[in-house]
Amino acid sequence: MSDDAPRAGSTVADLPAEGAPAVPANEGFEPEIIVFACHYCAYAAADLAGSMRLQYPPNIRMIKLPCTGKLEVIHVLKALEAGADGVYAAGCLEGQCHYLEGNLWARKRVNHVKTLLEELGMDPERVDMFNMSSAMGPEFAQRARDFTERIRQLGPNPVRPRDGFEPAEVVRARMGDIALPETDAGADEDLTPTVAPAAEEGPER
């Protein structure tokens, strides 16, 4: 492939002429974007952005996680397989993860997905990872705007189904209770599981 050739999966023109699923033209294309947001930071930042009346595109679908460290490679792939045009994880600032290094693990996994997408011939720019604190409402909104614009430029996911689709629902179903129910954000809500009192020790064997 020459350098000026479009990357496979990046534009509608890349699709094979025959047999390919119909995709809407780039013009007027509204990306469907899945955001895996950490309860302690990005989700709260989104809430703050809302409180601040900041505008950000309605293209993003938030899936709340107790920590981006719970994000797995398969969750991102399932989102793309279900037709999401872009996916990003939004975790705490590095060094500020509530669970110490969950956000660092998430970055490694997102980077791994990028290598898998390269193998598949899909643009790795469709996935990314961002860091922010719960106080960074404006940054949250800016990230959402920038990423939406990036995906708009890339065009629709080549595997986008012809008809209605809900990639967020597919991913939620796959994640089970890893995805938290949507509730009021707030880092003050402690998700740390209560440690059950140790069971009484049985007789020695």
Place this chain on the structure above:
Amino acid sequence: MITADRKPFEDIYSMTEGYDSVLVAGCDTCVAICLSGGEKEAEILASEISIKAKQEGRELTVEHTAAIRQCEWEYLDTIADTVGGFPLVLSMACGIGIQSMAEKFAPKVVMPAVDTNMLGMPQEHAVWLERCIACGDCMIGLTAGICPVVRCSKSLMNGPCGGAHDGLCEVVGRNGEPIECAWVLIWERLKAQGREELMFQYRPPKDWSKSSSGGPRKMVREDARPV
């Protein structure tokens, strides 16, 4: 444990050519521990194949499953019904598991999605080092628990050779990293054990008839056979 590496995606995807459905079968023992072919990896591979097929506008049903161990008939029974519904199985087990699948479900086509590469020791999380080649004639009792067959680049029985320098082998490792001279390690540990004299014993050429050349090996424990 047995370790394996997933094959390049392109190679795996080309195996599905001509099929309209494929089952990716993981194995939840060795290859799961080395993060190459467990159920998790099987689901990832199935998803990748599915995405690729959709990109091409190709109708391809892709599912995944996993057995606790693909190398044992009893565990293969647990996935028999699922396997039965697919004309092609991409097995992510080690070579033993893949062959067990192919034999159990013959004449179904079973293809390897991984390359089995070594008997490795997990040195730290996500790092494995080759520590055994199953030569069938273990001598590490004489070499302070360090195997010169696998860890010496020349598999010398009477080392070190002249290529050891500052404790390192003259051969550079396949990943570009230096290789520690096995015989220097052996010498250091024998000294620590106060068994240096073992280093000066002459060892005759190894009996390779017990190794993998000369046909497949077979092990039978008559006392444990069913009555």
